[in-house]
Amino acid sequence: MTERRSYLLPLLAGSFIALVALWLIFRPEAPPASPTQASAVPRPAMPALPLPVPTARGMPVPRADGGLPPNLLSAELLLFLRQRLERSDARPNEAVLTFKDADAYQKFLARARQAGITVLGRMDGPLTARVRYDSLDALQNDILGNSADYASIGANFILQIPQVPPKQDRPAVNQVPFNNNVLPFLGVTGDRTDWGRGSTIAVLDSGVAPDPTFAPGQVRYLDIGNGIAPGTGTDDGHGTAVASLAVGYAPDAPGVAPSAGILSIKVTAADGTSDIFTVSQAIMAAVDSGAQIINISMGGYQTSNTLTKAIDYAVAHGSVIVAAAGNDQAAQLTWPAADPRVVSVGAVDALEQQVLFSNSGPQLQITAPGYGVQAAWLGGQRVSLDGTSASAPLVAGAIAAVMSQNPGLNATQAWDVVQQYASDGGAPGADPNFGNGILNLGWAMNHSDPSRVDTAVSSHYYDPATGEMEFVVQNRGGQTVTGLQLNVDASGTTSTYAVGPLKAGATYVVKQAVDPAVLAAAGSLTFRSQLVNPSGIVDQVPGNNRKASVLTPPVPAAGN
Numbered sequence: 001m002t003e004r005r006s007y008l009l010p011l012l013a014g015s016f017i018a019l020v021a022l023w024l025i026f027r028p029e030a031p032p033a034s035p036t037q038a039s040a041v042p043r044p045a046m047p048a049l050p051l052p053v054p055t056a057r058g059m060p061v062p063r064a065d066g067g068l069p070p071n072l073l074s075a076e077l078l079l080f081l082r083q084r085l086e087r088s089d090a091r092p093n094e095a096v097l098t099f100k101d102a103d104a105y106q107k108f109l110a111r112a113r114q115a116g117i118t119v120l121g122r123m124d125g126p127l128t129a130r131v132r133y134d135s136l137d138a139l140q141n142d143i144l145g146n147s148a149d150y151a152s153i154g155a156n157f158i159l160q161i162p163q164v165p166p167k168q169d170r171p172a173v174n175q176v177p178f179n180n181n182v183l184p185f186l187g188v189t190g191d192r193t194d195w196g197r198g199s200t201i202a203v204l205d206s207g208v209a210p211d212p213t214f215a216p217g218q219v220r221y222l223d224i225g226n227g228i229a230p231g232t233g234t235d236d237g238h239g240t241a242v243a244s245l246a247v248g249y250a251p252d253a254p255g256v257a258p259s260a261g262i263l264s265i266k267v268t269a270a271d272g273t274s275d276i277f278t279v280s281q282a283i284m285a286a287v288d289s290g291a292q293i294i295n296i297s298m299g300g301y302q303t304s305n306t307l308t309k310a311i312d313y314a315v316a317h318g319s320v321i322v323a324a325a326g327n328d329q330a331a332q333l334t335w336p337a338a339d340p341r342v343v344s345v346g347a348v349d350a351l352e353q354q355v356l357f358s359n360s361g362p363q364l365q366i367t368a369p370g371y372g373v374q375a376a377w378l379g380g381q382r383v384s385l386d387g388t389s390a391s392a393p394l395v396a397g398a399i400a401a402v403m404s405q406n407p408g409l410n411a412t413q414a415w416d417v418v419q420q421y422a423s424d425g426g427a428p429g430a431d432p433n434f435g436n437g438i439l440n441l442g443w444a445m446n447h448s449d450p451s452r453v454d455t456a457v458s459s460h461y462y463d464p465a466t467g468e469m470e471f472v473v474q475n476r477g478g479q480t481v482t483g484l485q486l487n488v489d490a491s492g493t494t495s496t497y498a499v500g501p502l503k504a505g506a507t508y509v510v511k512q513a514v515d516p517a518v519l520a521a522a523g524s525l526t527f528r529s530q531l532v533n534p535s536g537i538v539d540q541v542p543g544n545n546r547k548a549s550v551l552t553p554p555v556p557a558a559g560n
Contacts, residue, residue: 077143081136081153089302090155094120095139096277096306097153098128104149105129108142115142121225123281126309130156130277157276157302161206161235161268162327162334164386165357176350177372177384182245182394183254185350185369187442187541196257196400199411201246202286202294203393204279205239206230207266211376213248213255219262224278224285226266230378235272237377239264241385242297244376246397253376256397256441259404263291267298274298279336280310287317292403292411295396296323297389299334307336315341320411322396324388326359331432333361343399343415345392347371348438352425352459358388360432366422368394368439398441405445421447421476421505424458428472428509442541443476450478453537456544457486457529458507462514462551469551471510471529475502476541483534486510491525499531514551524552 085095099105105127112119112131116138121130133139143150178185183192200220207230208219221228230236243262248255265282267274279296286294294314314321322343326334337344344363347355347370354360355371370391377383395418402414409417421444422437430436446452458474471488475481484499490512497510519525531545539545 077140081140085155087155090157091275094132094156095153096130096156098151099149100151121277128306152305154304157300158273159275159279159298159300160273161238161298162324162387162389164327173356175355175371178350178369179372180374182369182373187440194259195404196260197404199400199403200261200263200291201396201400202263202265202291203239203243204265204267204282204296205242206236206268207239208243208262208264209240209378211240211380213244213250213253213376219264222263222265222285222289224265224281228266233272241375241377242393245390246393248376252382256394257400260400263289276304276307280306283310284313287314287319292319293396293399294319294321295393296336297392299324299326299337301334303335311339311341318410320399320415322392324392325364327357327387328359329357330359331361333359333363338363343395345388345395347388347391352438354433362432364432364435366395366419366435366439395439398439402444418444424472424474424507426459427461428507453477453539454541455481455484455531455533455539457531457547460527460547460549464554468511468513469527473499473508473531475504475506478504485532487530488512489528520553524550526550
């Protein structure tokens with residue numbers, strides 16, 4: 001053996017240099033960065049990894065799909081597993097394993113215990129297992145002996161209920177709570193008793209507790225290994241709150257679609273957190289149990305092929321996943337909301353302002369009430385809930401409501417209606433802070449009524465690139481309106497603008513230049529707008545014809 005090593009040394013050295021060069025050229029992109037934030041939010045530090053130990057073949061190159069680099073040697077494999085699995089944002093001593101075919105999967109399940117690997121969970125459809133190991137040696141040895149069986153190996157990343165930053169870490173902006181006035185804000189009036197009938201919303205959360213706001217038999221339970229009853233921890237009432245916002249009927253905990261069914265799937269462990277495998281497993285179980293809508297008011301900043309396959313499964317079966325965008329003041333969304341096939345939901349307050357801790361990003365699809373929202377909790381309590389956790393179930397309930405009033409629509413088509421008939425917020429059109437707009441269920445439920453008239457001042461937006469205030473007028477009715485007039489008062493100076501003709505669903509933007517010297521000298525400028533309908537027009541929602549905002553000088557960037 002010694003003689004053979006001496007004979008191969010020059011060849012191996014040359015191969016090492018060549019492979020390192022190839023690695024430098026073809027190495028994968030860095031993993032997703034931690035979120036860009038308006039203010040720093042503490043994140044767990046990544047564990048220190050030992051320096052790679054070069055072998056004659058170079059260092060292992062992790063594949064983007066979680067698969068093994070070809071022909072790993074023992075030392076390379078150990079390094080690969082450490083890089084992939086030993087992370088502070090994942091369950092310790094766990095891995096999610098996917099196999100190449102059913103035979104390889106069954107063989108692994110049969111030998112796992114003897115190999116020193118404990119199977120914690122299974123997803124037979126995608127041939128995936130959640131496992132625990134006491135030492136990486138056990139997993140390393142099984143892979144070395146059966147490498148042809150493995151399709152991918154990944155960490156079991158942690159997902160958690162979004163936490164709201166402490167008040168001292170938030171910018172000083174006057175955010176206005178909804179209290180128990182969410183339904184009027186959404187345009188919900190009259191009898192909504194039948195809204196949601198015939199649909200099922202799966203709530204993947206901490207479990208749903210019995211409460212008077214739920215009708216007898218309205219909540220079904222599915223146990224995927226975590227039990228069904230909520231615990232008694234700080235966040236264990238979260239699932240009950242989420243469900244109440246979607247389907248509650250009691251006046252002190254009202255939801256959007258009180259005749260929809262709830263399928264409660266507890267995905268949190270004793271520590272209040274969940275993980276990629278459990279949520280993926282729950283998505284597939286919800287689909288198999290007939291849920292057309294799946295609400296996930298939790299997330300994390302890592303994803304995996306397992307979650308991708310679960311979303312694939314939901315989409316293929318016509319189920320719509322609705323997920324919270326996150327509460328970290330970040331310029332990116334948490335997963336699963338970050339997946340473009342998921343309905344990602346941000347939060348607004350009662351003045352239609354973006355809640356400042358609500359995550360933003362180009363994937364954001366819609367916003368909904370998420371500040372000081374009254375909801376049910378454990379023990380029949382009523383609480384004030386902040387965050388995108390509250391916003392998501394309102395959208396889920398809205399989809400169910402539209403389905404029930406339009407029996408020919410499936411969940412995907414109902415979501416298209418909800419998205420199309422949202423109130424324009426922030427900058428005109430879709431934007432990273434508001435997505436396609438703010439949930440407007442009154443408009444969505446009445447979008448096919450040609451006689452309905454609802455013109456509105458939809459938003460005030462300051463464009464720093466042009467130095468202009470933009471006043472967005474929106475026609476939320478079913479007919480063209482001609483002869484509209486917008487009056488704008490800028491700190492005592494009034495201007496009048498003609499608007500129109502404005503087709504149903506269309507927007508019109510009035511722009512007004514802002515003198516930076518005047519703004520700096522005044523310290524702030526107050527803008528009040530009033531939309532005046534032509535004589536003889538009866539507006540169904542006259543309250544949205546006025547809007548006020550305060551503009552302050554932009555804060556200089558750090559270092560300027």
